[in-house]
Amino acid sequence: xxxxxxxxxxxxxxxxxxxxxxxxxxxxxxxxxxxxxxxxxxxxxxxxxxxxxxxxxxxxxxxxxxxxxxxxxxxxxxxxxxxxxxxxxxxxxxxxxxxxxxxxxxxxxxxxxxxxxxxxxxxxxxxxxxxxxxxxxxxxxxxxxxxxxxxxxxxxxxxxxxxxxxxxxxxxxxxxxxxxxxxxxxxxxxxxxxxxxxxxxxxxxxxxxxxxxxxxxxxxxxxxxxxxxxxxxxxxxxxxxxxxxxxxxxxxxxxxxxxxxxxxxxxxx
Amino acid sequence: xxxxxxxxxxxxxxxxxxxxxxxxxxxxxxxxxxxxxxxxxxxxxxxxxxxxxxxxxxxxxxxxxxxxxxxxxxxxxxxxxxxxxxxxxxxxxxxxxxxxxxxxxxxxxxxxxxxxxxxxxxxxxxxxxxxxxxxxxxxxxxxxxxxxxxxxxxxxxxxxxxxxxxxxxxxxxxxxxxxxxxxxxxxxxxxxxxxxxxxxxxxxxxxxxxxxxxxxxxxxxxxxxxxxxxxxxxxxxxxxxxxxxxxxxxxxxxxxxxxxxxxxxxxxx
DNA sequence: CACAAAGTATCGCCCAGCGATACAATCGTA
DNA sequence: TACGATTGTATCGCTGGGCGATACTTTGTG
Numbered sequence: 001x002x003x004x005x006x007x008x009x010x011x012x013x014x015x016x017x018x019x020x021x022x023x024x025x026x027x028x029x030x031x032x033x034x035x036x037x038x039x040x041x042x043x044x045x046x047x048x049x050x051x052x053x054x055x056x057x058x059x060x061x062x063x064x065x066x067x068x069x070x071x072x073x074x075x076x077x078x079x080x081x082x083x084x085x086x087x088x089x090x091x092x093x094x095x096x097x098x099x100x101x102x103x104x105x106x107x108x109x110x111x112x113x114x115x116x117x118x119x120x121x122x123x124x125x126x127x128x129x130x131x132x133x134x135x136x137x138x139x140x141x142x143x144x145x146x147x148x149x150x151x152x153x154x155x156x157x158x159x160x161x162x163x164x165x166x167x168x169x170x171x172x173x174x175x176x177x178x179x180x181x182x183x184x185x186x187x188x189x190x191x192x193x194x195x196x197x198x199x200x201x202x203x204x205x206x207x208x209x210x211x212x213x214x215x216x217x218x219x220x221x222x223x224x225x226x227x228x229x230x231x232x233x234x235x236x237x238x239x240x241x242x243x244x245x246x247x248x249x250x251x252x253x254x255x256x257x258x259x260x261x262x263x264x265x266x267x268x269x
Numbered sequence: 270x271x272x273x274x275x276x277x278x279x280x281x282x283x284x285x286x287x288x289x290x291x292x293x294x295x296x297x298x299x300x301x302x303x304x305x306x307x308x309x310x311x312x313x314x315x316x317x318x319x320x321x322x323x324x325x326x327x328x329x330x331x332x333x334x335x336x337x338x339x340x341x342x343x344x345x346x347x348x349x350x351x352x353x354x355x356x357x358x359x360x361x362x363x364x365x366x367x368x369x370x371x372x373x374x375x376x377x378x379x380x381x382x383x384x385x386x387x388x389x390x391x392x393x394x395x396x397x398x399x400x401x402x403x404x405x406x407x408x409x410x411x412x413x414x415x416x417x418x419x420x421x422x423x424x425x426x427x428x429x430x431x432x433x434x435x436x437x438x439x440x441x442x443x444x445x446x447x448x449x450x451x452x453x454x455x456x457x458x459x460x461x462x463x464x465x466x467x468x469x470x471x472x473x474x475x476x477x478x479x480x481x482x483x484x485x486x487x488x489x490x491x492x493x494x495x496x497x498x499x500x501x502x503x504x505x506x507x508x509x510x511x512x513x514x515x516x517x518x519x520x521x522x523x524x525x526x527x528x529x530x531x532x533x534x535x536x537x538x
Numbered sequence: 539c540a541c542a543a544a545g546t547a548t549c550g551c552c553c554a555g556c557g558a559t560a561c562a563a564t565c566g567t568a
Numbered sequence: 569t570a571c572g573a574t575t576g577t578a579t580c581g582c583t584g585g586g587c588g589a590t591a592c593t594t595t596g597t598g
Contacts, residue, residue, distance in 0.1 A: 094417060541597085
């Protein structure tokens with residue numbers, strides 16, 4: 001179910017503009033669409049599935065898969081039939097992570113923050129209707145998905161996401177909410193746009209955003225936005241704790257001062 | 270200097286075989302080479318630099334960059350001039366990480382392991398002359414690079430790498446060593462092939478590999494191999510501690526039983 | 539066994555994209 | 569301020585790379 005959310009977005013089809021743009025290489029786009037086909041998968045994919053997902057025919061899919069395989073981005077699944085992403089992908093991951101100035105500067109600060117709070121600390125980057133985790137410092141108990149770089153959660157209902165929204169103006173916020181799928185992630189997720197705007201306004205005044213069980217039952221999270229040198233939000237720090245360990249007030253009182261100091265240390269890069 | 274090591278490999282040029290292979294799409298390969306150009310970078314890259322690294326001319330580079338930018342894989346660096354990898358890359362990272370069966374099964378086990386040992390625990394995947402970190406559970410003190418997914422270290426001098434080698438036969442090991450750049454990472458790195466083979470043999474007998482200060486001064490690491498269902502090594506668990514906290518013997522005695530049990534729990538997937 | 543579906547390969551035709559070229563903008567330097 | 573160098577962007581005609589159709593092999597299923 002973590003994946004069905006993703007399948008809703010990333011339906012990157014070649015648009016009419018692009019088709020008429022002499023600088024836009026369609027074959028490259030098709031190759032990336034093949035790689036992106038796996039966004040919707042939860043196991044190996046056959047050629048036909050890839051072709052369908054990527055919106056190309058089997059023939060083209062086969063040639064692209066062949067190439068991508070030769071280059072080390074895909075491999076056959078030895079167990080079942082079909083194809084899977086392969087290790088070479090991670091090369092680009094490292095390039096991105098280590099060249100991104102926010103991540104560069106954030107990492108030591110986040111480690112320090114986690115050392116003090118002893119709860120999970122995440123760095124997320126703002127990607128329109130979603131925020132994408134780019135660095136994750138685990139605590140004691142974690143789930144599989146809570147450790148994966150690249151995992152994303154909706155902006156509108158995550159603590160960091162709402163902290164980011166609080167640094168945008170009302171029109172921008174409304175625009176993002178309009179384009180978001182306001183589906184609840186848990187029964188406690190706030191999906192009413194008016195209520196969300198209230199929460200965002202609250203975050204504006206307080207300098208942080210709180211989310212109780214909106215992403216994961218039993219979890220409370222506090223988010224603080226990170227801004228670039230033009231004072232635009234580009235990401236957020238998330239601190240997540242268990243409701244069995246913390247009351248809302250205690251969590252806020254403990255986490256906010258430290259997290260906000262950390263965010264200040266990272267911002268403006 | 271973490272990057273110069275990488276620049277030695279990944280010089281993936283289009284080979285003669287590939288040029289004659291009707292199924293091999295050169296434009297796709299060129300696009301991936303553009304993305305790979307950043308392996309050697311430590312900041313934004315200009316078109317000319319990208320073109321040079323990717324082995325194509327400025328014109329082609331420009332068109333590919335334009336396309337990749339349109340697709341969200343690259344962006345202009347607003348501060349300096351030039352281009353940088355962009356967030357969309359991480360989508361594929363998540364696909365790889367969450368579809369890889371080894372990582373899927375390893376994550377909870379590794380978290381448990383780190384909870385017990387309270388030192389850094391890494392999962393690496395075997396990639397010929399290198400091992401690539403795919404999951405990282407930090408401890409207290411860490412450096413920037415010690416937290417990044419996708420970072421890789423040489424097989425021949427890392428604890429996990431040598432644990433992997435110990436599951437291969439001598440010919441395979443020699444082959445890998447032959448193709449490795451046996452450059453020391455630290456002054457303590459063992460680079461003599463004979464000495465490495467000794468170490469590998471030792472690992473065969475003991476079931477684990479130790480590396481003292483071969484990757485990072487002041488650090489001791491113990492590696493245990495993970496095998497697939499055909500009993501071939503596909504990765505390793507690394508546990509790393511500080512020499513200011515541990516003697517070699519104490520580290521081995523404490524870590525080996527737990528790490529080896531963890532490896533057994535993960536293997537055969 | 540037949541049948542379906544998956545993976546692989548070949549081939550001719552045609553248009554996507556290569557290479558050349560040019561232009562605006564931004565520099566560092568004289 | 570003028571100059572050359574460099575960077576990012578765009579255009580265009582020719583041509584060979586890759587699309588789509590087709591077919592072959594292999595594997596799994598009723």
